[in-house]
Amino acid sequence: MSDNRVWTLRAYPEGLDFPSAIFLDRQAMPVPAEGQVTIAADWLSLDAGTRMWMTPRTDSYQPPIPLGSAVPGQVLGRVLESRAPGFAPGDLVRAFGQWADVSCVDPLTSGLTKLDATVTDPRLHLGPLGMNGWTALVGIEEMARTQPGETVLVSAAAGATGMLAAQIARVLGARVIGIAGGPTKCAFLIDELGLDAAIDHRDPDVEAAIARAAPDGINVYFENVGGPLLDAVLSNMAHYGRIAICGLMANYAQAQPGPQRFDQILARRLQVTGFFSPDFAHRGPELTARLRGWTDAGKLVTPFDETAGLENVLSAYARLFTGANIGKVVVRVS
Ligand SMILES: NC(=O)c1ccc[n+]([C@@H]2O[C@H](COP(=O)([O-])OP(=O)(O)OC[C@H]3O[C@@H](n4cnc5c(N)ncnc54)[C@H](OP(=O)(O)O)[C@@H]3O)[C@@H](O)[C@H]2O)c1
Incomplete structure (x- = not known):
């Protein structure tokens, strides 16, 4: 060269x-x-x-x-x-x-x-054995405190971080719903990742689609997108639910005001936590070892x-x- x-x-x-x-x-x-x-x-x-x-x-x-x-x-x-x-x-x-x-x-x-x-x-x-894996694991387990049997919703669920968050939540025993754009990606979430339900964010009424998929509400929302999607989720959160803000892609090129339904944080007694992987990068070896166990066992499709x-x-x-x-x-x- x-x-x-x-x-x-x-x-x-x-x-x-x-x-x-x-x-x-x-x-x-x-x-x-x-x-x-x-x-x-x-x-x-x-x-x-x-x-x-x-x-x-x-x-x-x-x-x-x-x-x-x-x-x-x-x-x-x-x-x-x-x-x-x-x-x-x-x-x-x-x-x-x-x-x-x-x-x-x-x-x-x-x-x-x-x-x-x-x-x-x-x-x-x-x-999975680097930043995306660490972010997904810490977000689902520590920020959102996901419990077995809870309903977890993940946006951008067919992407690098979301697909890991969704699969880790399943490994931890949750019922997992993924959000992605289009029927091919939604089929991928069900057929390849084994999620329990998939929602197309291009659906003209995403809020109603989430309500149908989670009639008892969402306990944990792993957020990658923000914008209008976050509003559609806020009104579907279960009481005492947790929202782990991993990313807000809809806001990156241009900041957007909102969310419009901020009041639901009070009404539903929600906890909202933002987190950033460099804050826990020093834990890389420990987190990677756990993720390696799951990838080697075929539990994470990547x-x-x-x-x-x-x-x-x-x-x-x-x-x-x-x-x-x-x-x-x-x-x-x-
Ligand atoms: N907090 C941290 O430390 C940390 C670390 C890593 C990543 N992240 C965050 O994780 C998120 C995903 O990043 P990634 O690098 O892993 O990318 P990715 O999920 O592999 O790809 C991005 C996906 O986001 C979806 N998307 C893009 N714009 C959208 C919009 N306006 N509305 C709905 N969906 C949209 C697209 O999928 P669809 O076809 O499904 O729309 C796209 O495939 C980002 O928010 C990123 O900032 C945060």
Whole structure:
């Protein structure tokens, strides 16, 4: 490799118009400074949450990505060069790097982690055995305190985080309803994930569809979407229900007012908790061990939506927002 291809944010995108804002530059191959490591990417993880950092919003959980800098993202690959103790060329690693052929990272700030190379499909380190898995497990078990026999509703249930939250809730003994866009995804939720019911959020009356699927109310809502969907759920929550706010995708490109039915939090005595995976990333080994047990036992179905080629990152990224993906969106870099 003579030079490094790097996706650079030149402007904050309008809606899904990523090509007018993010450009593939060619730069000199990075050389690690003392304490740094370079990683040659095999796969990139594409994550919906990054969209919020691609706006000038300063009220998010991360500051905006500075214009002119590389787009950050999780990278899975091999150490190319190391000037940090504990990492050697050829090690299989994961880190918050850049959308690039080669990322240069600081081990501590990037969460650089050496990975178990015996896992048969390395991509699992970007889905169930990584941030998506930790988020789903902590959200369902600790934030929502899901109990056996309870009714759990999960939005974006055919996506990377939602499909894990839904399946973990089932493993914990809950009755699980998934929300997804379109009949193919709803069939996937029932036939492949084994959920108890599926609701198409394109249904003109989602509120009534939720009421039909959960006549006694929703005990736990694992929220990935927000916007009007959250209002349709609020009026269907059971008394003393819990809402774990994992994400609010409908609000990322543009903040939306709401929810309109905020009063239902009082009326139904709900608990609403927001949570963010970097807060529990230090528990990665413990959480990964539990998730590995379930994946090895075949209890978690974890499809990937893979696109080949770093040059195709933008079309792969748009799939998260058009709902084209089933499962974890990744890009194969080399
Ligand atoms: N709190 C944390 O630490 C944390 C960590 C990881 C992820 N997350 C959150 O988890 C959520 C999912 O992220 P992901 O990266 O795993 O993506 P994903 O679920 O694999 O893909 C996103 C899915 O969301 C659905 N969607 C998109 N816009 C929608 C809308 N306006 N209304 C309804 N559904 C919509 C689409 O499915 P349909 O076809 O079903 O519409 C799409 O497939 C995001 O909110 C993200 O921010 C949070």
